[in-house]
Amino acid sequence: MSSLALMRFLEAAPHRYDAGMRLITLGRVTLLHRLLAEVSVPRPGAHVLEIGCGTGAVTEQLVARGAVVTALDQNPEMLELARKRLREAPNGSLTFLESTAAEIDGLPEAGFDVVVASLCFSEMSESERAYVLKAAFQRLRPEGILAVADEVSPERPWQRVLHALLRLPQAGLAWLLAGRLTKPLRDLAEEVRAAGFEVRAEQRWLLGSLTVLQAERPG
Amino acid sequence: MSRAGDVARDALQAALRLFPWPTEAGLRRVGSPGPESPVLITGNYDLTVRRLLRALRGLDAWVVVAPSSGINVWCAAAGGHLTTHQVVTALKTSGIGSHVHHRRAILPPLAATGVLGREVSRRCGWKVRFGPVYAHDLPRYLAAKAHKADDMRRVRFGLRERLEMGAAWATPTAIVLGALAALFSSSWVLPVIGLTAALAFGVFLLYDRIPGPRRAIFAGAAAAVALVLAALSGGGPAALVTAALGPVAVTALLTFDYPGSTPIEGGSHFEERRWQITLDPDRCMGIFSCWEVCPEGVYEKRENPRKVVLAHDERCIRCGACIVQCPEDALFFSDEKGARIEPQTIRRFKLTLMGQRTIDSGEAPAEASDTA
Structure with missing residues (x-):
């Protein structure tokens, strides 16, 4: 199964989110979290801002690698689960904020080495994405890293067709069950560049429908 | 969009009203708005946005469409899809x-x-106020310099709303049940669709209008009349079955509540109803935000001392708006045994699809922000 559309259903019920995500990505979501954390923590003690931390799966990996994390999510139920998951985190290594992505503009400028966002840009409107990417740029120190994992349209036409076919029933189900609908992003790399970043690496997963993108704020 | 296209889209959306229909969030202009023009916020449910833009025709205004997951304002707000966060996001981005x-x-x-208005203000500096319930009252409201007349405060459930809800339920259920019937016999399709439509419209038209004890008499009489009419018109066995079952089934369905589909409680099996809106008069400071947002006119204002009273608590439909808004935490839900659902819980945890709160009343909510 290659689609992340069902994720919307899972988000409507935070307590089944983690198990459900493992199921619909055939276990690969755990790998994804690890990869994202690997590219996100250049050294122990790095200051990481995580947008849309959800139940804290990526947060856990970031903290395990010695990062000092500020993790935000707008869903209080998700945050509750994240707090539970990370209650053993070392003192001072972790701050949770109940806030929207757009509100990162209130955090200190150039205050972070890394900004991480997993599966949340595809939930935003275009204007919101542009705003958040720009705000993320300003939160980063020069040479700071932006690491994003998100659902995108595959690049090759045959993959796009296959992906659309596989996605449709799941998206329909998610729409009926959870009232959530998202569009895969068309060109995330371009939007990231438009905010001033330089894209350093991009990996595609799941038939090219999931991207893991690394970009840098030029020094 | 053309007039015909608009009408067709309205009809389709009315039929599929139970499902979300998102439109792009962001800024819309009505007329030629300037730096002093009013700013109106709504959710990104397509039907709502188009109705709002139509209601504002001839005026100059800004409309900010907040991302509410394609769900209408009331359902999205009650279900956690249109919260302070989405409004802040829309105003900022x-x-x-x-x-x-x-x-x-x-x-x-x-x-x-x-x-939460004061939270929006704290987070992004915008002052929000609650306008009229219905978009078509906006021109009058704006012309009166944002003065809200009393007739703009209450939610209505008149013929139009009842027909809309009937259509919203009739369409998807008729499609599903009609398709299932077709698997057995094509002659069942029309009676099943007819019965489904009769049920849906019957329930919403009669809902709360026939009190409990009279429902059995109503069911029998309506079934008899329908049977006679069906027989006289020469209907076959399928038509007779439909005629007999329709009224009985309607009556049975009238004993349920349909939270989310009606702003009234006409049924009798509603677990949530044990929670009563409760006012702690000692905490009330006469700010009247509850009175301002109540869609059912439950509250009345009093002077000397300046406080609110629960004048019509029998009208309360437990939407929780007053509890969420009260800055003094003077309102909460309580039951006969003295159990309480605290304001913090109502603010943080939203209603589920079935109209219930997702956590127990006893669970203590954590702080909004902390360091682990």
């Missing part, structure tokens, strides 16, 4: 701040279950 000199926005009062 739509770019409206660069178009106007003021920082005043008008929200529909049905958003009050989810959106």
